[in-house]
Amino acid sequence: MDALTVPNGKKGIGGSILRNEDERLLSGRSTFIADISQPGMWEIAFLRSPVAHANILSVTKPEGFEQRVFLLSDLGDIRPIQADSQAKGFRRSDYPALANDRVRFVGEPIAICLGRTRAEAEDLAQAVFVEFEELPAVSDLSQCRDPAYPPIHPGWNDNLFLETHIDVGDVDAARAKAAVSLTRQYRMNRQAIVSLEGRGVMSYIDERTGELVVYSSTQFPHVIRTALAHCLNMQERELRVVAPEVGGSFGVKNNLNPEEIAIAALTKKIRKPIRWVEDRREHLIAAPHAREHRYEVTVHADKDGLILGLEASIDVDAGAYSVWPWTSPMESGMAIGFLPGTYTISNYRATARTCASNKSPMGPYRGVGRPGACFAIERTIEELAVHLGLDPVEVRLRNYVRPDQFPWKSAGGKTYDNGNYAESAIAARDLIKPERLTELRQRYADSDYLIGLGYATYLEQTAHGTAEWVQRGLPVVFGYEQAALQMTPDGMLIIDVPIQNHGQGLETTLAQVANEELGIDPAQVVVRHGDTSMAPYGMGTFASRSMVMSGGAVGCASALLADKLRKIGAHLLQVQDSDVRLEDGFVVANASGGAKISLKEIAVAAFLRPERLPDDVDPGLSVVASYRTSRDTGAWSYGTHAAIVAVDRGTGMVHILDYVIAHDCGTIVNPMIVDGQMMGGLAQGIGTALYEEMPYSAEGQPLASTFMDYLVPGASEMPHTTIEHLCSPSPITRYGIKGMGEGGAIPPPASLCNAVNDAIRSLGASINETPMTPDRVLRALLDAQAGSATA
Amino acid sequence: MKPGALAYFKPTTVTEAIGLLVDGGMDAKVIAGGQSLVPMLNLRMVAAERLVDVGGIAEMKQWSADDREVWIGACVTHDQIQIGEVADPSNGLMPKVASKIAYQAVRNRGTIGGSLSLADPAADWLTTTAALGATIEWEGPDGKKSCPADEFVFAAYTTQLDISDVLTGVRIPRLPPDATWGTYKLCRKAGEFAHAMAMVISAGARSRAFLGATDGAPIRLMHTETLVADFRNWESGHTALVSQALEADIADSGREFTDIQLWQSRTCLLRSIQMSLGFQPIKPEGV
Amino acid sequence: MQIIKLRVNGEEVETAIDPRTTLADFLRQHVDARSIHLGCEHGVCGGCTIVINGKMARSCIALAATMDGAEIWTLEGLKDDPAIVQLRQSFHECHGLQCGYCTPGMLITARDIIARYGEPDEKFLREALAGNICRCTGYAGIVKAVQHAAAQLARRD
Incomplete structure (x- = not known):
């Protein structure tokens, strides 16, 4: 991890400069949602369903407190969340702001209770009496089409949101030709998402502007404004949505929440400030969940490991409702689209089912669908290699899309822009040094520790453009970003962007982009974000898009501003426009020993002394620009992870001895920040692989509701890690940047499961399920032992 | 996630505390460091209309020692034991155990008496005091009482304490100077609750062996103790002997173990015995 | 009341x-x-x-x-504490924070670790940080920052 803070002298793109946002965060004085209040504010506790599936027969408010408890019928005419996919056969689910006649998962909000303190609000929530008529709860994927479980939504005949199919090439011919056909099953279990700060909303009426002001800990304030306006029958100009300091998101704050609608509607009705701060139990049981994929994969290959065809059956439990704007089939759609991965698979047949259940709705989480798809294909590749007695990297090398094949149209319907997948695998192999294995295994032969090595190559589609979102059938198409730049009369730069920065360092990296065009010290640039009243419309921060999209918009706007600065500067220096350049806060004449003029002097002319401007230049230094990628099918980061693990056969614990990452995210804007994102993603990927799970009982009760039973990795659980950066600038984005926020989280379940299987294979054991808890690993070992004992 | 309404009392004597508890009946709870109770109050898994804070009772924060035993007041914190502020009767076992309870910030406030009173099966002090042959002391409306630590717990979260009793302290006999010990617990991550735990004191005829983190009280392993009493060094042949002894011990205990729990407990026990004999099994660096 | x-x-x-x-x-x-x-x-x-x-x-x-x-x-009152001042600088230089939500707790915990143990080795340090969850950084920058601050403070003593 030595690359973290090595300065390289650059301040623009490529510079490991320190972050502009650190100072306020290191003081602890910044304002997160729980730090924002208004005079007279009431605190909210939601009464949430204690049962998974039931008709609500009646709700009785506590006597004397009727005016402090609000049901859906108290909120006026509001629309439910309708996240409808354009996909053929999709079944809709109306997700009400508060449950009205039926609850569909434990934790679903039923009533808003107001108190002067949160404790008083919780007292009220405890005192509300709800009469339920319980219904059978769908708590497992196998129940999706079981007639014993009635459909959870009206008008449905089973519990399937959508079934999709892909049939490309000729899989039957591939099967007939194959020397080997292997079938394997995999499970990636459901997990929570866990931003360290929960979700939260504070809203009030601004009596001066008349606006309904909604502070929400969200990743996309403008989009929330659009959605709230729709659900509340308001005009967007009547709403202001602000994302304050946001304490981590990872996708969980990237949905329109029923709580947001209910709170905004209640504020509109009672015209009093109210605040909801999600607590950890609410977050774990009632915020959107992630993963829960099951796969059956069959690979057809020749005797050298060349893949001839791939078949798959994919099931995803999407929970009770379709979340807006992603829609419930997002996970299964990503899984089916990404299963062919980095390989030249041209014969592909797959079915993906999105099932409904009485669990919290499935939402986006770092990686979205791809950790599961990567897990399935990368496990299968290694199984194929083992079956054929071949080296797993060699098998991959035989199947990767080659650099000369880009743009590659995948069997999953995606268009990959560029890269060199083989280079990443070879780099990872060189870093992990597989030749160490023999020696390690000898050294620990008489110990309780089994040593294994595993690889996984991943793809990370980023900055998905218009075509991608249209293909997915989403209600909103996130194909562009805007940026507004304004200089101040003292020559400083303010950038207003509609994305939202919650740890990614965008206040620094966008300033670096501005520096690239304008030569202004990034430390002098203010990047403002997360407020619909400041920035022009835009889509927010998610799906590894902001560096490409917002960076592109800032780059475009900066270039326009640079033109104007050069023009004014040249005029003031009395040289031709074409004879000057921008450098370190000055317009400099190109001539040797050239004169220069500071941006401050130019700003003074532009704002305060317009008589100094050229005749054909208007006063002011403000620019709004919009950006989209030149091809709108995404910029594709990728890489290969490799892990060496020790499996403790005495306990079932998996210890990671060494971990390496060789990845390519195109042009790197800030290497320090890229390493930080990679390590953060890795921690979450390790969480998926080894620790994090949200199990449900047969009755639909979530079985992890605190950090005592939901384990996220701590410092001790993170391995020694080496990162190598490769660089294939994207041909379709400004500066060649690719997004990279999710890549770290995608392959660890696959690389670690491959490593664990490599470790336990000699005992005849295997495991194909995450998280690989000590009990699951031990189950695999004991089963193998029992099997060999009876054999 | 905030506690329900409660009334708070901070008595300065044990007698006063018991009076407050008697008045409060079922709705009264004792609070010491609060490191387990307040989370449960916050989660509203426990309601306490009346909290009786024993942190103001001076004698319960004290400790004393002579050449036979050490008495530790119930309100002594894990940290005080960890850093050696309290006399150690255990040849280093108790400071070591203390240093592995949860996290430093929790150890700074959590108390030995609170941990024992709650009797979470995974709690380290239940097994440790049992292994050390300690005596748990408490006081209630009927006066002072005590019992051996390995008879204190009936089941998970259920002890000999009545609703108005206050655990006042623990009396721990000093280990012989040449006694050694070993302990091993399986935690999925650092600081997390144990899923399996064993503790072994190797002291010839006074050897003791326990399993903790079970579904209830720590389990004394008499067959294992007999076996361990004769061990001088770790030998690979011991593994099979210990496994047999453990199976006999578990059968005697009448407790249910899944094959996985048994396997993990056996591992904890083997590693504890090895540790007590000064044997360091091979393991990868960093594990 | x-x-x-x-x-x-x-x-x-x-x-x-x-x-x-x-x-x-x-x-x-x-x-x-x-x-x-x-x-x-x-x-x-x-x-x-x-x-x-x-x-x-x-x-x-x-x-x-x-x-x-x-x-x-609280961190507010410790803003001029020499260890906290150094830790803030080290967290900044070593990219020991992303969203900043865990950061105040990390700083206070790191201050305690340094006060108790000076310059602990990395394994020990990671265990000592086990009671503080960071969901963003993967702890790499945090561990490096605490080591950096510990070394700086030790040099000063």
């Missing part, structure tokens, strides 16, 4: 509280100690870590009512 009197960040505070109020909520509400970040409210995540009577503690699982007479320091 119950009256408590205590010192927070060097200043005396005397006020009436609802006895069920946690110390974290009390400090956030009464002295605007917003550096206290609530991440779990059951003592696991470490975001609310402060110093009570000289010892690091979780403010979310302490009741304010039990704090009569206590001396309390």
Whole structure:
């Protein structure tokens, strides 16, 4: 991890400069949602369903407190969340702001209770009496089409949101030709998402502007404004949505929440400030969940490991409702689209089912669908290699899309822009040094520790453009970003962007982009974000898009501003426009020993002394620009992870001895920040692989509701890690940047499961399920032992 | 996630505390460091209309020692034991155990008496005091009482304490100077609750062996103790002997173990015995 | 309601509280100690870590009512503490934070680790940080920052 803070002298793109946002965060004085209040504010506790599936027969408010408890019928005419996919056969689910006649998962909000303190609000929530008529709860994927479980939504005949199919090439011919056909099953279990700060909303009426002001800990304030306006029958100009300091998101704050609608509607009705701060139990049981994929994969290959065809059956439990704007089939759609991965698979047949259940709705989480798809294909590749007695990297090398094949149209319907997948695998192999294995295994032969090595190559589609979102059938198409730049009369730069920065360092990296065009010290640039009243419309921060999209918009706007600065500067220096350049806060004449003029002097002319401007230049230094990628099918980061693990056969614990990452995210804007994102993603990927799970009982009760039973990795659980950066600038984005926020989280379940299987294979054991808890690993070992004992 | 309404009392004597508890009946709870109770109050898994804070009772924060035993007041914190502020009767076992309870910030406030009173099966002090042959002391409306630590717990979260009793302290006999010990617990991550735990004191005829983190009280392993009493060094042949002894011990205990729990407990026990004999099994660096 | 009197960040505070109020909520509400970040409210995540009577503690699982007479320091009051000043600089230089939500608790925990152990080795340091969850960084920058600060402070002693 030595690359973290090595300065390289650059301040623009490529510079490991320190972050502009650190100072306020290191003081602890910044304002997160729980730090924002208004005079007279009431605190909210939601009464949430204690049962998974039931008709609500009646709700009785506590006597004397009727005016402090609000049901859906108290909120006026509001629309439910309708996240409808354009996909053929999709079944809709109306997700009400508060449950009205039926609850569909434990934790679903039923009533808003107001108190002067949160404790008083919780007292009220405890005192509300709800009469339920319980219904059978769908708590497992196998129940999706079981007639014993009635459909959870009206008008449905089973519990399937959508079934999709892909049939490309000729899989039957591939099967007939194959020397080997292997079938394997995999499970990636459901997990929570866990931003360290929960979700939260504070809203009030601004009596001066008349606006309904909604502070929400969200990743996309403008989009929330659009959605709230729709659900509340308001005009967007009547709403202001602000994302304050946001304490981590990872996708969980990237949905329109029923709580947001209910709170905004209640504020509109009672015209009093109210605040909801999600607590950890609410977050774990009632915020959107992630993963829960099951796969059956069959690979057809020749005797050298060349893949001839791939078949798959994919099931995803999407929970009770379709979340807006992603829609419930997002996970299964990503899984089916990404299963062919980095390989030249041209014969592909797959079915993906999105099932409904009485669990919290499935939402986006770092990686979205791809950790599961990567897990399935990368496990299968290694199984194929083992079956054929071949080296797993060699098998991959035989199947990767080659650099000369880009743009590659995948069997999953995606268009990959560029890269060199083989280079990443070879780099990872060189870093992990597989030749160490023999020696390690000898050294620990008489110990309780089994040593294994595993690889996984991943793809990370980023900055998905218009075509991608249209293909997915989403209600909103996130194909562009805007940026507004304004200089101040003292020559400083303010950038207003509609994305939202919650740890990614965008206040620094966008300033670096501005520096690239304008030569202004990034430390002098203010990047403002997360407020619909400041920035022009835009889509927010998610799906590894902001560096490409917002960076592109800032780059475009900066270039326009640079033109104007050069023009004014040249005029003031009395040289031709074409004879000057921008450098370190000055317009400099190109001539040797050239004169220069500071941006401050130019700003003074532009704002305060317009008589100094050229005749054909208007006063002011403000620019709004919009950006989209030149091809709108995404910029594709990728890489290969490799892990060496020790499996403790005495306990079932998996210890990671060494971990390496060789990845390519195109042009790197800030290497320090890229390493930080990679390590953060890795921690979450390790969480998926080894620790994090949200199990449900047969009755639909979530079985992890605190950090005592939901384990996220701590410092001790993170391995020694080496990162190598490769660089294939994207041909379709400004500066060649690719997004990279999710890549770290995608392959660890696959690389670690491959490593664990490599470790336990000699005992005849295997495991194909995450998280690989000590009990699951031990189950695999004991089963193998029992099997060999009876054999 | 905030506690329900409660009334708070901070008595300065044990007698006063018991009076407050008697008045409060079922709705009264004792609070010491609060490191387990307040989370449960916050989660509203426990309601306490009346909290009786024993942190103001001076004698319960004290400790004393002579050449036979050490008495530790119930309100002594894990940290005080960890850093050696309290006399150690255990040849280093108790400071070591203390240093592995949860996290430093929790150890700074959590108390030995609170941990024992709650009797979470995974709690380290239940097994440790049992292994050390300690005596748990408490006081209630009927006066002072005590019992051996390995008879204190009936089941998970259920002890000999009545609703108005206050655990006042623990009396721990000093280990012989040449006694050694070993302990091993399986935690999925650092600081997390144990899923399996064993503790072994190797002291010839006074050897003791326990399993903790079970579904209830720590389990004394008499067959294992007999076996361990004769061990001088770790030998690979011991593994099979210990496994047999453990199976006999578990059968005697009448407790249910899944094959996985048994396997993990056996591992904890083997590693504890090895540790007590000064044997360091091979393991990868960093594990 | 119950009256408590205590010192927070060097200043005396005397006020009436609802006895069920946690110390974290009390400090956030009464002295605007917003550096206290609530991440779990059951003592696991470490975001609310402060110093009570000289010892690091979780403010979310302490009741304010039990704090009569206590001396309390939050990150706000420690802003000029030499270890905190160094740690802030080291966290900045080593990219030891992303969203910043865990950061105040990390700083106070790191201060305690350095005070107790000086310059611990990396394995020990990681275990000592186990009570503080960071969901963003993967801890690499945090571990490096604490090591950096420990070395700087040791050099100064």
